Amino acid sequence: MSLNTVRSFFLFIFLILLQVWVLNHVHIGGVAIPLAYIYFILKLSSANGRSWVTFWAFMLGLIIDIFNNTPGLNALAATFAGFFRYYILNLFSSKEEKDFVPSIGTMGVGAFLRYTLTIILLHHITLFCIEAFSFYAPLLLLLKIAGSSALTFLMVFAFEFIGHDATKK
Numbered sequence: 001m002s003l004n005t006v007r008s009f010f011l012f013i014f015l016i017l018l019q020v021w022v023l024n025h026v027h028i029g030g031v032a033i034p035l036a037y038i039y040f041i042l043k044l045s046s047a048n049g050r051s052w053v054t055f056w057a058f059m060l061g062l063i064i065d066i067f068n069n070t071p072g073l074n075a076l077a078a079t080f081a082g083f084f085r086y087y088i089l090n091l092f093s094s095k096e097e098k099d100f101v102p103s104i105g106t107m108g109v110g111a112f113l114r115y116t117l118t119i120i121l122l123h124h125i126t127l128f129c130i131e132a133f134s135f136y137a138p139l140l141l142l143l144k145i146a147g148s149s150a151l152t153f154l155m156v157f158a159f160e161f162i163g164h165d166a167t168k169k
Contacts, residue, residue, distance in 0.1 A: 004045055004101065012060065015040050020067040031140065032147030034155050037064055037074075038123050041082050042116055042156065047099040050086045057082025070131075077127035081119050088118050104160055116156055117149075124149045 015037045023034050041057050061078030065071065092115040093100075093107055100106040102115060128144045135141065 008040070008044065011043060012040055012056075016060070016063055016067075019064060024068060028147065028151065029143075031143045032151050033144075034151040035124070035127075035148060036152065036155050036159070037061075038078070038081065038120060038152060039156050039159055041078060041085060041123075042119055043101060043103070044085075045099065045101050046089055046093070050083065053085055054079055054082045057085075073127060073131055076130060077123050080126045081123040084122060085119060088115060088122075091115075092118070103163070112160070117153060120149050120152050120156070121145075124152070 019035065019037045023036055027033055037060055040060055041053070044053050044056065058075055058079040061075035062072075064074040064078075068074065089102060092111045093102070102112065104112045107115065124145050128141055128148070132141050
């Protein structure tokens with residue numbers, strides 16, 4: 001078992017516990033909820049195949065759904081983000097790199113920022129559109145997507161800079 005696999009396992013567990021015990025109780029303005037569990041999908045190695053990433057994204061979403069009592073919402077959104085991650089990662093990373101863990105160090109700040117923002121927006125648009133299941137209140141829907149995406153984006157970059165500093169020492 002590689003060190004990268006062990007790190008991914010502990011990240012998986014940590015993000016589930018953080019989401020369930022802490023972040024599910026954070027609602028800013030009634031519209032913005034940080035969804036840190038998406039960081040796991042972002043940080044899987046590029047060497048993992050699409051089916052592997054999609055499977056683990058589904059499992060992550062399913063576990064979050066079980067704890068939140070939301071029937072498949074997070075599983076659908078996470079699976080959707082996990083499936084399209086391969087294409088989005090190839091869009092924003094250089095073609096000669098084949099086996100790397102997406103990060104600021106491996107992709108650069110600009111590419112990692114665009115990659116992260118695209119995955120987060122894809123996930124949040126899917127999640128909140130399915131949750132609302134209508135476009136009755138489009139402004140509220142847009143506020144939820146924008147607010148939650150901004151909080152999640154800030155949290156992902158906080159995790160990234162903490163992890164980046166830890167690997168430098």
